[in-house]
Structures are given as structure tokens and as C-alpha cells.
């Protein structure tokens with residue numbers, strides 16, 4: 341080795357020793373010429389254990405072969421890559437290795453200087469971050485699963501509540517119908533009368549622009565119109581001949597009795613109104629209050645009309661059923677006297693539809709299931 345070469349090596353060693361990272365000078369055949377203290381610490385080896393050894397001697401066989409190959413391929417290339425250094429205790433230290441060959445015009449052509457930066461703390465932080473991210477992701481999955489389960493439970497609960505509400509409503513409506521049938525059965529042919537009143541009222545309600553729900557509720561309200569007859573003695577209710585003035589006065593009281601019998605709950609507001617006022621006439625000649633015109637509640641005016649229409653077209657012990665033409669002629673004749681002219685105008689064409697014909701053919705008792 342010439343003096344000039346020795347001087348070049350000395351200068352490079354000085355530079356390597358001054359670095360704040362690992363530094364190694366390697367000869368073209370892979371021999372370590374010098375390793376600074378930081379590199380020695382990274383490898384967990386003494387300077388004397390490293391110098392004069394081939395750099396790949398410290399790596400496991402497979403990596404050593406690859407390193408030799410890369411060393412030959414990269415002889416004239418600058419490199420910068422992540423790598424792992426095998427430490428004396430068998431651990432692996434993650435590092436970034438940078439290297440460049442010395443200029444061919446230098447005193448040490450084809451030698452390489454490696455700088456090695458320990459990135460173990462960054463890798464640890466990265467690994468911890470990934471673990472935390474995975475924890476958060478797992479937590480998110482759990483929260484999401486719980487949220488979905490909760491949503492499903494809530495939907496199921498809503499469906500059950502809706503189903504129960506529907507059952508309760510249907511049971512409530514059945515109770516109303518049963519009460520109506522029980523009260524009507526005393527003076528009409530069958531309980532089918534209340535079904536027809538319900539259907540006629542519902543149909544007319546829809547024709548007047550009510551929603552399906554409103555019309556249905558009005559239909560159920562209508563069927564309790566004569567519930568007060570429960571309090572009328574059989575001797576008067578079933579009397580075949582004409583009633584005396586006193587008997588008639590008592591009979592007319594079924595409107596007041598009906599209003600008192602019915603619940604004060606909001607659902608029965610229309611029923612109470614109908615029970616009290618379904619015998620009021622448009623011209624004020626009806627009972628029990630002698631109301632006239634639009635002071636008579638609309639639901640009561642509707643039921644008054646359909647109740648008379650059904651009575652005319654039904655057979656009774658004292659009369660045959662009137663034909664549709666005869667019944668409608670009578671309705672028209674009483675328009676403005678008994679009935680609201682506006683309702684009659686809507687009802688007359690409606691009465692000739694198939695829907696009304698179908699309702700008129702309802703002659704069987706209601707069946708409760």
C-alpha cells in the first residue's frame with residue numbers, strides 16, 4: 341500500500357468517524373477496510389471483529405449470497421435502500437443503507453463508502469401505529485356490528501309494536517262491532533244491518549273526500565248509532581202497533597242514552613255525536629235537540645241518510661223491502677226536509693253503483709274470528 345493510498349484511507353476514516361450514523365469503507369472485493377464506532381454498535385461487534393472480513397460474512401447464507409450478487413451488480417451504482425443488519429445476539433436491526441463508489445480517479449477506485457442509519461425507533465413507532473390502527477379498525481368493526489344488531493333489534497321491536505298495535509286496534513273495532521250487533525239484534529232482522537251501515541257510511545265518507553283511514557273510523561263510529569236502544573224496554577222496542585206519545589217520547593230517548601253509554605275517549609267523539617244527533621232533520625224538525633242545517637254534525641247527517649236508506653231497502657216484519665228506485669225517490673222527496681241536500685246530491689248517483697249494490701246484498705251476520 342502506497343503512502344498516498346494510506347493517506348486517502350486515513351482521510352476517509354476521519355470522515356467516517358465524524359459521522360452521526362454508521363459508516364463503513366469496503367474494498368472492491370467486499371472486505372471491510374474500516375467501520376466507525378456507530379456501525380460497530382449497530383452490529384454489536386468490536387472493530388477488530390469486523391475489519392478485514394467480507395461484509396457478507398456476517399449475514400445468514402441466503403442473504404449473504406444475495407448481498408454478494410448485489411455488491412457485484414451495484415459496483416458502480418449509488419444505492420439507498422432499507423435493509424436489516426444481523427446483530428451478534430441474533431437480532432436484526434432495521435436500517436437505511438446509502439452507498440456510493442469512490443471516483444475512479446481517487447486513490448481508492450471501486451471502494452465503497454456505506455452510511456447506515458438506524459431506523460429501529462421509526463419501525464417500532466410504525467409497528468405500534470399499525471397495531472393501534474388495527475385495534476381501532478377492530479373496535480370500529482365491533483361498534484358497527486353492534487350498531488347493526490341494534491338497528492335490527494329496533495326494527496324487530498318496531499314491527500312487533502306495530503303488529504300488537506294493529507291487533508289491539510282490530511280487537512277494539514271487533515268489540516265495537518259486537519256491542520253494535522248485540523244492541524241492534526233486539527229490533528232488526530239480523531246483525532247484518534250494522535255491517536251495511538258501516539259500509540254505506542265508509543263509502544259515502546270516501547266519496548266526500550275523506551282519507552281511507554278517516555272513512556274507516558267513521559264507518560265504525562256509525563254502527564253504534566242505536567246503542568242507546570239497549571235501555572229501551574222490549575214492550576216499546578218490539579211493539580207491533582203505533583206507539584203512544586209517551587212511548588214515542590221514551591223511544592226518542594235512545595239518542596241521549598246512546599251518547600251517555602259511549603266512552604268519553606277521543607276515539608268515540610264521532611260515535612257520541614252520531615248517537616245523539618242521527619235523528620235530527622235538516623229543517624230542524626228532528627230530535628232530541630231540534631238542530632237544523634249544518635249545526636247538525638256531518639257524521640250524524642251522513643248516518644241519518646244511510647240509516648233511512650237501509651231501513652227502506654230492508655224487509656221488516658211490518659213491511660217488504662222497497663226497490664232501489666222507490667227508496668231513492670223517497671230520499672229525494674225528503675231532501676231538504678230530513679236530509680242534507682248536499683249529501684243527497686252525492687248519494688243518489690253513488691247508490692246506483694255496483695259498490696252499493698254489493699253492500700245491499702250483505703244479509704248475513706258478522707263473523708268474529
Ligand SMILES: [Fe+2]
Nearest residue numbers: 565566618619
Ligand atoms: Fe236511531
